[in-house]
Amino acid sequence: MTIRFNVNGKAVDVKAEADTPLLWVIRDEVGLTGTKFGCGMALCGACTVHLDGVPVRSCQTPLSAAAGKNVATIEAMASTEIGKRVQAAWVALDVPQCGYCQSGQIMSAVALLTAKPKPTDADIDSAMSGNICRCGTYPRIRAAIQTAAGTKGA
Amino acid sequence: MTTLQNSSRRAFVKTGAAVGGGLFSGGLIVGCATMADKGPTALPPSATAPGAMPNAWVKVGTDNAVTIICARAEMGQGVFTSMPMLVAEELEVDITKVRIEMAPAGEPYTNTMLGGQLTGGSTSVREAYDGLRVAGAQARIVLVQAAAERWKVDPSTCSVANAVITGPGGQKLTYGDVAEAASKLTPPKAPKLKDAKDFKIVGKWVTRRDTPAKVDGSAEFGIDVKLPGMLYAALAQCPVIGGKPVSFDGATAKGMPGVTNVVQVGDGVAVVADTYWHARKALETVKIVWNEGAGKSLNSAGINAALKTASEKPGAEFRKLGNFDAGYGAAAKKIEATYELPFLSHAPLEPMNFTADVRKDSCLLYGPTQFQQAAVGTAQAITGLKPEQITMRTTFLGGGFGRRIDFDFIAQAIEISKAVGAPVKLLWSREDDMKHDFYRPTSRHTLTAGLGANGMPTAVKVHLTSPSVTQRLFAAFVKDGVDPFMLEAAVMPYDIPNQLGQVVIHDTGLRVGYWRSVSHALNVFANESFIDELAIAAGKDPVAYRQALLTKEPRYLKVLATAAEKSGWGKPAPAGRSRGVAVMEGYGTYLAMVSEVSVSGKEIKVHRVTIAADVGSMVNANVVAQQIEGSTIFGLSAALFGEITLKDGVVEQGNFNDYPVVRMHESPAIDVHMIASTEKPGGIGEPLTALISPSVGNAVFAATGQRLRKLPFRLA
Numbered sequence: 091m092t093i094r095f096n097v098n099g100k101a102v103d104v105k106a107e108a109d110t111p112l113l114w115v116i117r118d119e120v121g122l123t124g125t126k127f128g129c130g131m132a133l134c135g136a137c138t139v140h141l142d143g144v145p146v147r148s149c150q151t152p153l154s155a156a157a158g159k160n161v162a163t164i165e166a167m168a169s170t171e172i173g174k175r176v177q178a179a180w181v182a183l184d185v186p187q188c189g190y191c192q193s194g195q196i197m198s199a200v201a202l203l204t205a206k207p208k209p210t211d212a213d214i215d216s217a218m219s220g221n222i223c224r225c226g227t228y229p230r231i232r233a234a235i236q237t238a239a240g241t242k243g244a
Numbered sequence: 245m246t247t248l249q250n251s252s253r254r255a256f257v258k259t260g261a262a263v264g265g266g267l268f269s270g271g272l273i274v275g276c277a278t279m280a281d282k283g284p285t286a287l288p289p290s291a292t293a294p295g296a297m298p299n300a301w302v303k304v305g306t307d308n309a310v311t312i313i314c315a316r317a318e319m320g321q322g323v324f325t326s327m328p329m330l331v332a333e334e335l336e337v338d339i340t341k342v343r344i345e346m347a348p349a350g351e352p353y354t355n356t357m358l359g360g361q362l363t364g365g366s367t368s369v370r371e372a373y374d375g376l377r378v379a380g381a382q383a384r385i386v387l388v389q390a391a392a393e394r395w396k397v398d399p400s401t402c403s404v405a406n407a408v409i410t411g412p413g414g415q416k417l418t419y420g421d422v423a424e425a426a427s428k429l430t431p432p433k434a435p436k437l438k439d440a441k442d443f444k445i446v447g448k449w450v451t452r453r454d455t456p457a458k459v460d461g462s463a464e465f466g467i468d469v470k471l472p473g474m475l476y477a478a479l480a481q482c483p484v485i486g487g488k489p490v491s492f493d494g495a496t497a498k499g500m501p502g503v504t505n506v507v508q509v510g511d512g513v514a515v516v517a518d519t520y521w522h523a524r525k526a527l528e529t530v531k532i533v534w535n536e537g538a539g540k541s542l543n544s545a546g547i548n549a550a551l552k553t554a555s556e557k558p559g560a561e562f563r564k565l566g567n568f569d570a571g572y573g574a575a576a577k578k579i580e581a582t583y584e585l586p587f588l589s590h591a592p593l594e595p596m597n598f599t600a601d602v603r604k605d606s607c608l609l610y611g612p613t614q615f616q617q618a619a620v621g622t623a624q625a626i627t628g629l630k631p632e633q634i635t636m637r638t639t640f641l642g643g644g645f646g647r648r649i650d651f652d653f654i655a656q657a658i659e660i661s662k663a664v665g666a667p668v669k670l671l672w673s674r675e676d677d678m679k680h681d682f683y684r685p686t687s688r689h690t691l692t693a694g695l696g697a698n699g700m701p702t703a704v705k706v707h708l709t710s711p712s713v714t715q716r717l718f719a720a721f722v723k724d725g726v727d728p729f730m731l732e733a734a735v736m737p738y739d740i741p742n743q744l745g746q747v748v749i750h751d752t753g754l755r756v757g758y759w760r761s762v763s764h765a766l767n768v769f770a771n772e773s774f775i776d777e778l779a780i781a782a783g784k785d786p787v788a789y790r791q792a793l794l795t796k797e798p799r800y801l802k803v804l805a806t807a808a809e810k811s812g813w814g815k816p817a818p819a820g821r822s823r824g825v826a827v828m829e830g831y832g833t834y835l836a837m838v839s840e841v842s843v844s845g846k847e848i849k850v851h852r853v854t855i856a857a858d859v860g861s862m863v864n865a866n867v868v869a870q871q872i873e874g875s876t877i878f879g880l881s882a883a884l885f886g887e888i889t890l891k892d893g894v895v896e897q898g899n900f901n902d903y904p905v906v907r908m909h910e911s912p913a914i915d916v917h918m919i920a921s922t923e924k925p926g927g928i929g930e931p932l933t934a935l936i937s938p939s940v941g942n943a944v945f946a947a948t949g950q951r952l953r954k955l956p957f958r959l960a
Contacts, residue, residue, distance in 0.1 A: 091739070096345070102742065106519075107522075110521050110599075114519060114520055114521040118476070118519045118520055118521070119519070121470075122461070123464075123468040123470075124460070124461020124462065124463070124633045125461070125593070126593075127467060127671075128593045128594070128595070128674065128948055129674040129899055129900055130899075131674070131899050131900075132618075133899055133900040133901055133903065134593060136593055145263070145564075147776055158272055163461070164460065164461035165460070165461050165462075167460070168460060171502070177459045177460065178289065178302035181451075181455050181456060182458045184452050184455055184866055184870065185455075185459075186320075186452070186454070186455055186458035186459065187320030187321070187322070187870055187874055188318075188319050188320030188593070188640070188641060188642050188644075189320070189454065189455075189457075189458030189463055189465075189640065189642070190465060190590070190592075190593045190640075190642030190643060190644045192459060192593045192594050196459065211814050214557070214908065215908055216909070218907075218908040219907045219908045219909045221906075221907075221908070222593060222900060222905055223593070224591060224592055224593045224643050224645070224878065224905065224909060225643065225874045225878070226319045226873060226874035226875070226876065226877025226878050226880075226906070226911070227870075227874060228874070228877060228906075228908050228911035229909075229913065229914055230870075231908070231913065232908070232911075238529050
């Protein structure tokens with residue numbers, strides 16, 4: 091069946107089974123590969139995208155749940171004000187190592203700063219603890235979120 | 245599969261012998277057009293004008309675009325930036341402006357410390373420190389010479405900066421202007437290199453060149469590879485590791501949407517389809533009869549019991565100093581303790597995957613590997629093609645940690661592509677990845693010491709029992725029952741007059757692999773926990789006790805004193821917290837760490853880690869700091885959580901719910917203090933992985949009086 095939704099502001103029509111995880115639709119059908127597969131069980135956060143502004147794990151989100159909605163991926167973050175600020179902080183602090191989890195980390199961080207422009211350490215812990223980084227970039231992720239929020243050293 | 249792996253190993257050894265001449269002895273590749281054509285790009289390629297390669301490391305376009313080749317896999321450890329920095333230093337180019345490309349498989353890119361085109365052992369920068377600067381200087385020299393010849397002047401009258409050559413009369417030529425002429429010249433074998441004090445790039449804090457692409461989603465990992473006409477494969481492997489498929493029924497799968505093939509390969513049965521999800525869904529319907537093999541009888545309890553029995557053998561001697569028996573016999577106080585470590589999974593966040601395109605007369609290998617040469621050797625063995633018909637493109641690696649030294653998944657992708665006659669991307673699920681790893685070996689260490697009347701040790705015996713990874717991968721290195729890669733940091737650095745070291749190689753039946761920091765992670769935990777026990781038994785401060793035993797080791801003393809001072813050692817810890825210390829040397833790097841922990845009920849929380857590091861001469865201070873932070877956290881996952889267990893031959897863990905790793909809220913603050921040093925460069929990608937367990941364990945003892953001798957830590 092064909093399901094229509096918006097990806098990064100553009101309407102797409104996808105011919106796929108309704109229960110196909112959104113992750114694989116975005117990667118293999120739409121062709122946006124910045125969103126990553128890590129666990130398939132919503133345990134690692136590598137596949138995080140925004141569904142109508144809310145961060146979701148796309149590996150556990152069926153395509154049908156996206157019908158008629160707006161999906162935003164890492165590829166669109168440079169075109170949002172908060173996304174741009176977060177990406178700039180990530181670059182300034184050289185957060186990534188292997189980099190594989192970072193799309194998901196940034197999507198979670200942008201959602202956090204959208205909801206809470208000045209997050210506390212506890213806010214960062216709770217918003218980011220669903221995103222695993224095997225390289226252990228957590229100290230720099232925390233610092234980059236604080237930098238983007240303007241709370242670094244505060 | 246055994247046959248296949250054996251034959252691919254033979255291919256590797258053969259290829260390895262052919263490249264044994266060394267990395268830089270034949271460094272100049274003149275007019276290597278094929279390499280320029282097929283230069284794989286880890287970053288999105290920019291339009292590059294035609295140009296020339298003055299040598300295997302540098303490509304100069306007629307549009308002046310300078311490209312530096314990176315010959316090691318970028319798996320997070322920063323080689324994509326730090327290695328080109330070494331070339332750029334002598335080439336006199338701006339590191340922020342050059343293009344960086346991953347090397348193909350090829351002779352000039354052999355890692356001479358490891359004998360293959362292989363990334364591991366924290367060797368990349370150490371091995372390349374001189375050679376890449378020589379390569380940069382050689383390229384600069386022929387470029388200047390070509391300019392000088394055009395101007396008919398002496399090259400020594402020319403100067404060079406930022407890829408522009410200036411002649412004695414102020415005339416200028418760019419590198420691009422003379423690239424082609426330069427590629428026909430022969431550089432000096434041993435050009436004079438800059439003094440370290442004149443470095444403009446090396447040793448500085450340089451921003452990683454791969455960061456922008458890793459922040460906007462454009463970086464290409466293996467999972468992102470796409471080729472025209474490519475199909476996707478999902479593979480069912482026997483739940484019991486080592487088991488093989490006997491027969492299968494794929495009738496249902498064949499009728500499912502998008503499915504093109506169901507094929508049996510050495511390790512299992514693959515479904516091939518037009519999308520990954522179609523392949524994965526259809527795979528669930530395939531019924532497979534397995535020959536589970538001998539692995540079926542493996543259980544954790546049995547493995548542990550057999551390990552214990554094996555540890556009762558004396559084993560091969562790897563250390564003898566003075567007379568342990570005499571020293572121990574005369575001791576005023578005697579102490580013995582046994583430490584146990586579990587199997588671990590690597591669990592890089594990008595599950596194993598690989599893309600292969602096998603054709604009649606060519607084979608493209610495209611994906612994440614730490615071992616390009618083995619990938620090519622594997623393809624040779626499976627396809628019968630010649631090395632020159634095989635092209636290797638290395639993507640970024642979504643973590644490696646040693647898992648991607650192995651090439652089981654590469655062989656599978658090649659076999660599937662060959663079977664279906666199309667380019668195929670094979671992708672494992674997380675469960676495939678965790679249940680079919682080559683596991684970090686389990687180990688058992690018994691340490692015995694005698695203390696003199698003053699509480700200082702007069703005799704120590706270290707007895708280690710563990711499986712050998714090297715026996716599987718590089719058997720020639722194992723001699724007389726000793727695998728050198730099991731004995732990293734196995735000899736204590738302490739000045740103890742009577743020492744004995746013994747090792748037993750014990751195969752548990754579960755396959756094992758190199759895991760970040762290899763045996764440092766085993767030996768440092770046992771030895772640094774034990775020395776702490778001795779200090780406590782002697783009624784001495786653990787830092788002062790170590791210092792008294794390290795008086796002949798200035799680099800150790802410096803890191804230890806620095807970590808102690810910066811952590812506030814000797815002063816009261818913040819309320820409810822306790823401190824523990826540990827030291828080590830690994831890969832030529834000296835490290836001391838103080839962990840500050842609190843214990844609440846059975847939960848251990850690590851609040852702050854203070855690290856002093858002497859890495860010798862540094863290439864990129866930024867990357868060094870990243871590796872110190874990251875490897876500490878990687879090791880903390882093993883200290884607190886990591887454990888792989890077996891039931892009837894099947895690995896019981898499958899995902900991050902039952903194999904937890906450290907997350908943001910469990911991540912400590914990390915203070916790094918670098919010791920300025922002009923010593924030889926040490927490795928930094930791995931060693932701290934080993935240091936966090938003993939420093940946390942020692943802190944838990946300080947907090948609770950419980951000595952935790954088994955990983956992961958579990959409080960009684």
